[in-house]
Amino acid sequence: xxxxxxxxxxxxLLDARARGVMLQQLPRGCEPADFAEAYEIQDAVSExxxxxxxxxxxxxxxxxxxxxxxxxxxxxxxxGFKMPAYTAGQCGIECEIAVxxxxxxxxxxxxxxxxxxxxxxxSVHPAFEIVTYRIAAHAHVxxxxxxxxxxxxxxxxxxxxxPDLVGMDQTTQQAMLDVDGERWVEKTGGNPAGxxxxxxxxxxxxxxxxxxxxxxxxxxxxxxxxxxxFVDGGEELRADFPGLGVVEMSIGLKS
Numbered sequence: 124x125x126x127x128x129x130x131x132x133x134x135x136l137l138d139a140r141a142r143g144v145m146l147q148q149l150p151r152g153c154e155p156a157d158f159a160e161a162y163e164i165q166d167a168v169s170e171x172x173x174x175x176x177x178x179x180x181x182x183x184x185x186x187x188x189x190x191x192x193x194x195x196x197x198x199x200x201x202x203g204f205k206m207p208a209y210t211a212g213q214c215g216i217e218c219e220i221a222v223x224x225x226x227x228x229x230x231x232x233x234x235x236x237x238x239x240x241x242x243x244x245x246s247v248h249p250a251f252e253i254v255t256y257r258i259a260a261h262a263h264v265x266x267x268x269x270x271x272x273x274x275x276x277x278x279x280x281x282x283x284x285x286p287d288l289v290g291m292d293q294t295t296q297q298a299m300l301d302v303d304g305e306r307w308v309e310k311t312g313g314n315p316a317g318x319x320x321x322x323x324x325x326x327x328x329x330x331x332x333x334x335x336x337x338x339x340x341x342x343x344x345x346x347x348x349x350x351x352x353f354v355d356g357g358e359e360l361r362a363d364f365p366g367l368g369v370v371e372m373s374i375g376l377k378s
Contacts, residue, residue, distance in 0.1 A: 124160045128153045133167035136257050136272055145211050145259040154268060158190065161270035162333065168273065169193040175334070177221075177342030179252060179276055180326045185317035189325045190266065192273035193334070199342065200372070202282040206253065208356050208375030214277065215254030216354055217347035218298050218308075218362040218370075220319055221281055222247050222289070224343070228327045229336040240324045243337070246284030247291060249362055249370040250344050253278040254351060279344055282362075282370030291367070293319045298348040301361040308349045319345035 132153035139146050148154075155161040169175060176196030182189040200206075206214075225245030228235055255277030258264060269275065294312035301307065316322055322345050327337050337343070348364075357376030363369050 124153070124155060124163070129160070129163050129167055132164045132271060133171065136164070136168050137171050139257040143209075143211050146257055147259050149258070149268065149271065155271060156267075158267055158270060161267050164271040165192055165273060166333070169195065173197060175341070177279060177344065178326055178330065178337075179274065179279075179344050180322045181346030182316040182322060184315050187316070189316070189322050190270060190274070191326055191329060192270065192276055194273075194276055194279050194342070194344075198276065198278045200278060200280045202280060202370045202372065204278070204280045204372045206278060206372060206374045208377045209255055209277070210377060212256065213353040213355055214374055215275065215351045216300065216360060217252045217254065217351050218300050218349040218364075219250045219252050219344045219347055220247060220293055220296065220314070220364070220367070221250040221279075221342050221344035222323060223284055224337050224339050224341050227336060227339050228331065230331045234328045235324065235331070237320070237324045240327045241290060241320060244289045244323070246286045247288040247367065248284045248342070249282040249364045249368045250342075251278075251280040251360065251362060251370055251372055252276065252344055252347070253280070279342065280370060280372045281342060282368045285367060288367060290320060293317070293348065296348065296367065297365050299363045300349050300352065301363070302354065302358050304359070307352055310349055313348040313350065314346050316346055322346070
């Protein structure tokens, strides 16, 4: 894919974000052939959205190759965030375990080892990722295509952090989602990736090559512990990770 096609795909996604609409598909000739091309489109969109405040990373199963996307600083919010109404379809809600970096992990001549990445993490946080797709047929397109749209990232909301839980075992962690005071889902070890800290190590080495490395203060959110559930707007959301913490937010009611 040449630079013109990358920029054309990125501009279509940026226009969809700005207008609050969905694309039926990427412009003809701008479909990525692989993740390398998809990440180039991601990077072009990310550059236009401003500073990167974090990353999302996930894997479909333990040992599977992860995928990732940058999160702009403008999309990161503390618990209690009141999200404006989303008008281009439903919002996907994912309850996640996130980390915040304490130290930079800059480029160097060899990969970062797992213990080095763990030592660079400041704290572990309960979090929401809000998924707002820019591609209408998101349920029927490839993950390579979804990657161009940052896998639908719309917002990231985090609760208070726990520095003493770096290295916690996600597979034994309970996660509960309440919507308007009603329990929607309750799972233990619900993230299919298993060890979420493996994902952070992979991301650290991926980002070194691609974006100059993880930075102190950036968040890394590691995939859903509850699956994705969709809401229409007007909801009060509360995610409880017993022993880790609580994160809350609301979504505006559509007019």
